[in-house]
Amino acid sequence: MTQDYQDGNALAGPLAELFTVDVTAATGRCVSCGHTGRVADLRVYAQAPGWVARCPGCEHVMLRLVRSPDAAWLDLQGTLSLRVPLPPA
Amino acid sequence: MNARLEWRVAKLSGVHHETATARTLQLDVPGWPGHLPGQHVDVRLTDEDGYSTQRSYSLAAPADGDRIELTVQRVKDGEVSEYLTDTFSVGDPVELRGPVGGWFVWHPSRTAPVLLVAGGSGIVPLMAMVRARRQARSRAPFRLLYSVRSPSDQFYASELRRLARDDGGLDVATLYTRSVPTGVMRPPRRIGVADLEMYGWPPQFEPTCFVCGPTGFVEKVANSLVGLGHDPRRIRTERFGPTGG
Missing domain, CATH: 3.40.50.80 (Nucleotide-binding domain of ferredoxin-NADP reductase (FNR) module)
Structure with a gap:
């Protein structure tokens, strides 16, 4: 892998189109290696159509997002879980 | 909770040159909700054929009412940054959305070093x-x-x-x-x-x-x-x- 990546902070806008919470501050767990870390710290490759976010531990694809004119495709099969910080219920 | 994020039309109200290849853009964004330092905006350019492309830019300063500031470094062959640093002129509109990003932010109420x-x-x-x-x-x-x-x-x-x-x-x-x-x-x-x-x-x-x-x-x-x-x-x-x- 090259260093041609940004990080998960760049997903804040695209994900805010779908979710009202800030997903970049969430903690994700990688299906492949079990690494846990903030979505903001994923390695994001925006050269692909849409965004491809890989685990900083093992480079496994944890999240894919493609925005078409009338829909968004969100693929989270590489993410085992997301812990999303919320204000007290 | 935030409202769902939508594109807004901002207007360039002023420019300040930082270096030979970077400038600070002052933008008026009607209804700007305010932001925390470290947050950014996405800027979207769309050409006549409908092809659009977007980039993230960090907010450079606290908001002054509806006025925000971005500092943009021109990047060689960067299709968005070249427009924003060379062509974009006072009075021109541009689409942006934000503020976004809740992780890389500093809360001014914090006292830690x-x-x-x-x-x-x-x-x-x-x-x-x-x-x-x-x-x-x-x-x-x-x-x-x-x-x-x-x-x-x-x-x-x-x-x-x-x-x-x-x-x-x-x-x-x-x-x-x-x-x-x-x-x-x-x-x-x-x-x-x-x-x-x-x-x-x-x-x-x-x-x-x-x-x-x-x-x-x-x-x-x-x-x-x-x-x-x-x-x-x-x-x-x-x-x-x-x-x-």
């Missing part, structure tokens, strides 16, 4: 934190390490000199990588562990560390901070990739 490490145009969101600190009259101890190629590549140079002189508790170290101004003893070189030790905080002070710059710079600095004993959970990073576009 802060270490800011900037590589090149990675200074922009960190400058927003320095400016927000002043606006909030915060006494949080701040140290800024700004790694930059040469004096002519520096953003906000005179303002940073003034703030370092006038704002108690703010220290600024500018570290040159290619050429130094006269009177600077440190030879030009890339930022290293010795710089982080000399100009940063000891890990025992438990500073919150914000590191922003090109990907390679951020990886190196973040790893060095961990090596010095800083808790990785207190290191927040933002990488803008090789181009920034």
Whole structure:
């Protein structure tokens, strides 16, 4: 892998189109290696159509997002879980 | 909870040149909800054929009502940055959405020491934190390490000199990588562990560390901070990739 990546902070806008919470501050767990870390710290490759976010531990694809004119495709099969910080219920 | 994010039309109201290849854009955004330092906006350009492309830019300063500031570095063959630095003129509209990003932010109510490490145009969101600190009259101890190629590549140079002189508790170290101004003893070189030790905080002070710059710079600095004993959970990073576009 090259260093041609940004990080998960760049997903804040695209994900805010779908979710009202800030997903970049969430903690994700990688299906492949079990690494846990903030979505903001994923390695994001925006050269692909849409965004491809890989685990900083093992480079496994944890999240894919493609925005078409009338829909968004969100693929989270590489993410085992997301812990999303919320204000007290 | 935020409302769902939507594109807004902003208008360029003023321009300030930072360097030969970077400028600060003052934009009026009707209904701007305010933001925290470190947050960014997405800017979208669309041509006559409907082809559109977007990039993220850090907010450079606290909002002044509906007015926000972005500093944009022109990147070679960067289709968005070339437009924003060369063509975009006062009075022109542009689409943007934000503020976004809740991780790489500093809350002005926090009092813990802060270490800011900037590589090149990675200074922009960190400058927003320095400016927000002043606006909030915060006494949080701040140290800024700004790694930059040469004096002519520096953003906000005179303002940073003034703030370092006038704002108690703010220290600024500018570290040159290619050429130094006269009177600077440190030879030009890339930022290293010795710089982080000399100009940063000891890990025992438990500073919150914000590191922003090109990907390679951020990886190196973040790893060095961990090596010095800083808790990785207190290191927040933002990488803008090789181009920034």
